[in-house]
Amino acid sequence: MTSLLTLEGLTKAYPGVVANDDVSFEIAPGEVHALLGENGAGKSTLVKMIYGLVKPDKGKMTLNGAVFEPAEPRAARAAGVAMVFQHFSLFDALSVAENIALGMENPPKMGDLAARIREVSETYGLPLDPDKVVGDLSAGERQRVEIIRCLLQDPRLLIMDEPTSVLTPQEVEILFKTLRQLSAEGTAILYISHKLEEIRSLCDGATVLRLGKVVGRCNPREKSASELAEMMVGSALTPPSRASTDFGEVVLEVSNLSIPSPNPFGTSLKDVSLTLRAGEILGIGGVAGNGQDELLAALSGEALAPRGAVTLHGNDISQMGPTPRRHIAVLAAPEERLGHAAAPDMSLIENAFLTGADREDLHKNGFVKWPAARAFAEKIIEGFDVRTPGPHNAARSLSGGNLQKFVIGREVLQRPEVLVVNQPTWGVDASAAAAIRQSIIDLAQNGTAVIVISQDLDELMEISDNFAALNEGRLSRPRPAQGLSIEEIGLMMGGAHDMEVAHVEA
Amino acid sequence: MLRLEKRPTPSKTWSYATPVLAVVLTMIAGGILFAMLGKDPFLAIKTIFWDPLFNEQFASYSRPQLLVKSGPLILIAIGLSLGFRAGIWNIGAEGQYIIGAICGAAVGLAFYPMDAWFIFPLMVIAGALGGLLWAMIPALLKTHFRTNEILVSLLLVYVAEQLLASMALGALRNPEGGGFPGSRNLKQYEAASNPELIANSGMHWGIVAAFIAVIATYILLNRHILGFQIRLTGESPRAARFAGVNPTALILICMGTSGALAGLAGLFEVSGPAGQISIDFNQGYGFTAIIVAFLGRLNPIGILLAGLLMGLTYIGGDLAQFMLGLPASAIQAFQGMLLFFLLGVDVLTNFRIRFGKVEAA
Known part of the structure; x- marks a missing residue:
């Protein structure tokens, strides 16, 4: 079989870091090829070179036997390379067809385009109404918009960057059917992920990257998930451990909490109820945008809840803002690190003060005790292995993983009685993620009641005692995490969100 | 490229x-x-930046003018910088300056011709309150109806100017002025005047207030939790909310402080260098202070230096108009x-x- 795309010795260096070092591999027509690696392994840089967003320093690419040097994404698209990004670039207020037309060089008339969208969506089992407004679509449906946008170009190579992070297990199955059909028709797929089971079920070949270098090639079907993980991380990982699961009394109770979203395309919380006992870790799963941010805001005090909806030890705290809630040891760490959990241009000292002011006794008569704030920042940096030249550095100068360790550490060190974290390990490398998970487990072991909101089901299964899922602002009834099957979890997350596989007639 | x-x-x-x-x-x-x-460009630049301070012929007059012009600029800019740091844009300091002057002068004139020590302090309070209340209009409209404070505060400048004209021609007109517009001259009413404190220095109470404001703001921003909240809100409003900052209170505090300081500047001007309420009392200090605030990087010490520099261009500009005929x-x-x-x-x-x-x- 001749190869469709060949990479030879691709190298790309940025100041201070070699993102890709002598990377070579081949993809045959119709092959589903996995690009496997941790965050920061160089997967993104590599596909950006293929898609013409980044120019390699060294090395050669050939597509269909011809030299391939795309100067910009337009050139890559013209050569038959299409890409679905992890983060969608869609306008909420426009319809599906309008969004797709915006991404085209020469968009046809709206009527013709809508007909073509219907045609492609039916052929590939991706039902989608071209007239629907994107703001009303689920994450899975938005992804379909991006995929169909790509398919309209008849690509020979389709690059997919972490496509399943926004999907329920059932939606993943639908997506995989589509990808298999595309591959059967001869379209090659370059599939980027760190989810090993998916790669084992979908891909024909895999290239493993670590620190910018190719460290292994294999047929993922012949390897076990733990073998793949070892190739990816370079060493055996010790999964977080926890001893017993003895819960104390009920600490936090949320009953029939409904809050309308302040944002027109946000998700309103509808009738959310849960109880949380001391020492318990409640994992809350769900596809992004189903009310996670809103739930965190209601628990942190950024959004006030109706009276009686949130109680701590039976005392109503619904109407308390963030500062009084911190005072009674209800702490939170939001998902968005820069701009929500931390102020990007402020130093780590100031960011330590941001939530620690009260509980760490960092001010007196309204005056900030900067030396104490500095000591607190240093304690976080040391205790959570935050890599930074010093506490005077701005938050945005830290890498995502390091800032995340800082943000989690800042709350953990304040001895919370209730801790709510959203996406604690998003974009964090495996060893840092393991450290963060372990610190959450240790906290629960010492009697803190913890809520972990995450889109990473493996993470939730690893650390949660009980599991519940958010779906369109509703929270499912929490169930013990042990023994839950992936299908059950998927159904709690809303199943396929009313998306069905189109009936393929051909 | x-x-x-x-x-x-x-x-x-x-x-x-x-x-x-x-x-x-x-x-x-x-x-x-x-x-x-x-x-001649070199002569013009020299006339603006050098002559007011060092030319033998003009310096004795110009040097005291430096403090007189810079004082109100610094006082107003310090107030504005608090709001600007938090992303709250009070563009109407000129209006608050006028209202402060009117309120302060009105209190002083109400006591005429009584002589008592408390008149001037009362005027100071009235001036600050006048500016504060004028700034509360855009602030409350913003917090309650989400109006844009830039537009509202700016348009209120023109309202204040009309009010000033009406006062100069009506309620505050000097009854012994022979029908000319303008109030009594406060310089000639000792209990209500803001005199030069050291002869030929230009130093008056307004300059003292400006220096106090610089120091207080420096401490506020660097040491006080309110200053931290102001900076945090400007950097990242969402993080500020997460930290527990009340955005409504912050808008009221920042707008109120900048209004009060602008009002004070107006009061010290009307009772000192200007002397009276007149139709053309305001000279654009409130707008120039915006430049001063940014030129000083919204930093109190920077504003002090920027205010002096801007004051210099005012005096030098006058000199260049007079000497070189520059428009x-x-x-x-x-x-x-x-x-x-x-x-x-x-x-x-x-x-x-x-x-x-x-x-x-």
Whole structure:
């Protein structure tokens, strides 16, 4: 079989870091090829070179036997390379067809385009109404918009960057059917992920990257998930451990909490109820945008809840803002690190003060005790292995993983009685993620009641005692995490969100 | 090809160097402007920046004027800088300045011709309150109806100007003034006047207030939790909310403080250098203070220096009009350039310039 795309010795260096070092591999027509690696392994840089967003320093690419040097994404698209990004670039207020037309060089008339969208969506089992407004679509449906946008170009190579992070297990199955059909028709797929089971079920070949270098090639079907993980991380990982699961009394109770979203395309919380006992870790799963941010805001005090909806030890705290809630040891760490959990241009000292002011006794008569704030920042940096030249550095100068360790550490060190974290390990490398998970487990072991909101089901299964899922602002009834099957979890997350596989007639 | 690259942390060096660079660029561009008007650019620049302080003929008059002109600019700019730091844009300091002057003068004139020690302190309070209340109009409209404080505060300047004219012609007109517009001269009413404290220095209570404001604001921003909240809100409103900052209270505090300081500046001006409420009492200090605030990087010490520099261009500008016949509008354009260049070179603080091809990271 001749190869469709060949990479030879691709190298790309940025100041201070070699993102890709002598990377070579081949993809045959119709092959589903996995690009496997941790965050920061160089997967993104590599596909950006293929898609013409980044120019390699060294090395050669050939597509269909011809030299391939795309100067910009337009050139890559013209050569038959299409890409679905992890983060969608869609306008909420426009319809599906309008969004797709915006991404085209020469968009046809709206009527013709809508007909073509219907045609492609039916052929590939991706039902989608071209007239629907994107703001009303689920994450899975938005992804379909991006995929169909790509398919309209008849690509020979389709690059997919972490496509399943926004999907329920059932939606993943639908997506995989589509990808298999595309591959059967001869379209090659370059599939980027760190989810090993998916790669084992979908891909024909895999290239493993670590620190910018190719460290292994294999047929993922012949390897076990733990073998793949070892190739990816370079060493055996010790999964977080926890001893017993003895819960104390009920600490936090949320009953029939409904809050309308302040944002027109946000998700309103509808009738959310849960109880949380001391020492318990409640994992809350769900596809992004189903009310996670809103739930965190209601628990942190950024959004006030109706009276009686949130109680701590039976005392109503619904109407308390963030500062009084911190005072009674209800702490939170939001998902968005820069701009929500931390102020990007402020130093780590100031960011330590941001939530620690009260509980760490960092001010007196309204005056900030900067030396104490500095000591607190240093304690976080040391205790959570935050890599930074010093506490005077701005938050945005830290890498995502390091800032995340800082943000989690800042709350953990304040001895919370209730801790709510959203996406604690998003974009964090495996060893840092393991450290963060372990610190959450240790906290629960010492009697803190913890809520972990995450889109990473493996993470939730690893650390949660009980599991519940958010779906369109509703929270499912929490169930013990042990023994839950992936299908059950998927159904709690809303199943396929009313998306069905189109009936393929051909 | 030129391109900009975001710095990992804002450059300390450039944040100090950009105001100086902006001043230099303004001198160059201003020089070109003056040359195009047919004047000797070097002589014009020298007349504006050098002569008011060091020319034997003018300095004895001009030097005290430096404090007189800079005082209100600094006082107003300090107040504005608090709001600007938090992303709250009070553009109407000119109006608050006028209302402060009217309220303060009205209190003083109400006691005429009584002589008592408490009159001037009462006027000070009335001036601050007047400015504060005038600033509360855009602040409350913003917090309750989400109106844009930029527009409301700006338009209230024109309302205040009409009010000023009405006062000069009506309620506050000097009954012994022979029908001419304008109030009694407070300089001639000792209990209500704001005299020069040290002869030939230009120093009056307004300058003292400006220095106190500089020091207090420096402490507030660097040491106090309210200052931290102001900076945090400007940096990242969402993080501020997460930290527990009440945005409504912060808007009221920032608008109120800037209004009160502008009102104080107006009171000290009307009871001191200006002496009376007249139709053309306001000289644009409230607008120029916006330039001063930014030229000083919203930093109290920076504002102090920027206020002195801007005061100098005022005096030097007058001198250049008088000596070289430069039109007043050319001087205003010159002052405007300063802000323009400052905002332009400001990009260097957060970005560095690279030569080379564009490439996405």
